[in-house]
Amino acid sequence: MGTPTLSDIAKRVGVSAAAVSIALNKGETNRVSAKTRQRILKVAEELSYSPNELAKALAEKRTRLVGLVVPMRDPIFFNLFIAQTLSGIQSTLMRRGYNLLVYSPAGKNGVMKRDKIYESKYTDGIIFVNTRSCSAATVNETIRDLQAAKVKFSMINSYYGRAPINYVGVDDAAIASAAADYLVAKGHRRIAFLSGAHTLPAHMQLVKGLDRGLQKHGLTLPQEFIGCSEYDRDGAFAILDRWFSLKSHRPTAILAADDQLLLHLYDYADLRKISIPEDVSVLARRNIGIEDHIRPRPTSFVIPTFQMGQLAAELLIDTIETPGCEPRRITLPFELVEGTTA
Amino acid sequence: MGTPTLSDIAKRVGVSAAAVSIALNKGETNRVSAKTRQRILKVAEELSYSPNELAKALAEKRTRLVGLVVPMRDPIFFNLFIAQTLSGIQSTLMRRGYNLLVYSPAGKNGVMKRDKIYESKYTDGIIFVNTRSCSAATVNETIRDLQAAKVKFSMINSYYGRAPINYVGVDDAAIASAAADYLVAKGHRRIAFLSGAHTLPAHMQLVKGLDRGLQKHGLTLPQEFIGCSEYDRDGAFAILDRWFSLKSHRPTAILAADDQLLLHLYDYADLRKISIPEDVSVLARRNIGIEDHIRPRPTSFVIPTFQMGQLAAELLIDTIETPGCEPRRITLPFELVEGTTA
DNA sequence: TTGAAAGCGCTAACAG
């Protein structure tokens, strides 16, 4: 015989499985006579019974599992941004008694067949983390799919649409605008933007915000000062070479769209013997790195990724547990962390 | 009505649910007449049916889920070592069609009630990652619990016992011994060991290996040259202060037991204006950091954490899928990566 | 060959 079940206990005691279930789960409620209860508990102990959570979940229609979908080609845990978000999610799940089911992107060519994921009923809901492989179009598609599948979900990052969904993000336009204010106040007039890919919602917001911020001060963001590296190191170097070849017309300050771009920029400066901030000022939009051992310490607008994960999980679980709960949208504030680069 | 089920389709078509199940899952086998099959497929499509994985798992007694247990107080994803291990696990799971269930440590005071986890039948097996909160005693206890609960599992790190289990790790004694060889060859005679906690299996192996390695060259590892910081920055600084106060008797080389200790050592050197390797040589046992932007580049024995995760998952899935599969133990080789610190 | 009945282990809704 395999692991003991409720009815194994029931037989031994001479009652029905249901009675055992009640005695074991419903605590001290007087649903089962005290003596029956005692005998059940005793036998359960003897057999070292432990419930089959799967059967439980099927009967209760509730798994206490939250699914995680992160569209990425590479293993997701390498990415510090995601790691921090996951930590936040995890901390909330822990507190509220849920576990995390990390869906592996299935299918060939790195693109996953997400429909199955949404619809497979292992989880009570899904947290969807948009990454740099998500364009505005795919984000909308994702939302449509999730809603069509009637899956409860909350989304992190990169959604600037108007659909009423659970969402946690930052206002990238505001970040870039603040960056413009900051740099202009420091006397910069030629400011460039080193970014990843022009299809990214974050990129578009940042450009918008930076442009508006500069205009406020009577400046402009010329097209040639927007550089998209496609997250390729050589791509970033090519852009920087172009900018620095402008001699006296080169940018005096660069805004880096994220951590990776910042590192590429540092590498470039290292290679070309460019000093920061003597030769060029650098301002970064980045997330909190626990082990911030990069030098020079970057002046940055920091995105609270840990908190984003926490809140996304809270929103989702509220939706799961509270019947008529309305979806909520949270825009988190960013923080200026002064370093030595601007 | 909620999401469509097998019997919804069955009713519409006028057959039994079982027939639908067969038609949908068993492909072209001639279990269902071709025309019935066509009608079933058509209706399933219309209702945009998708199977309830939970019910499926209950019936099949198999979830294609692998559980992950990492005993840690802090959120696990912050830790680069764990992140890399997870990435490795994830890559194997992806390839073999499994998903990852990350168990949140439950219970108060950070210590979790693991029995429930092992026995809850959500997963087909468990990967247990030992961390620096695991002593030799708790590791043994873990193994005992897992075996008692008849849970299939594989373990990563820190097990130096003899029980036949799925295990992936490195030979820490060999690493320390190689470190001794390396440093002695460079002319060092006073070598100190900066470690975390003396209860850790890894610590004990490293001390053993270092000691033997030094003895081979007619040297010794004096007790006062073994420093345990308890992973506390101040603790590490105190140890280093003590060593450096020895003046001409101070160590000329330090072996750091892991990444964090290395960083504390770097911070200390920074603070006290000590140059590496001019004033003291440094050798580290560490894992592959994807973003290795720390300077100076450390001379290190590198542990292949990604691969450890991959292999642990392979072992587990083999055990799950192959009935009489014997447990296997894998000791991975480490690699010397030359930096500028020794 | 094709279909329906009998569970997987549990809990929510019932009847005594």
Add this chain to the structure above:
DNA sequence: CTGTTAGCGCTTTCAA
């Protein structure tokens, strides 16, 4: 108040 019957949605057996 106490304890049982009737499913949750699926698959594997077994009878036709």
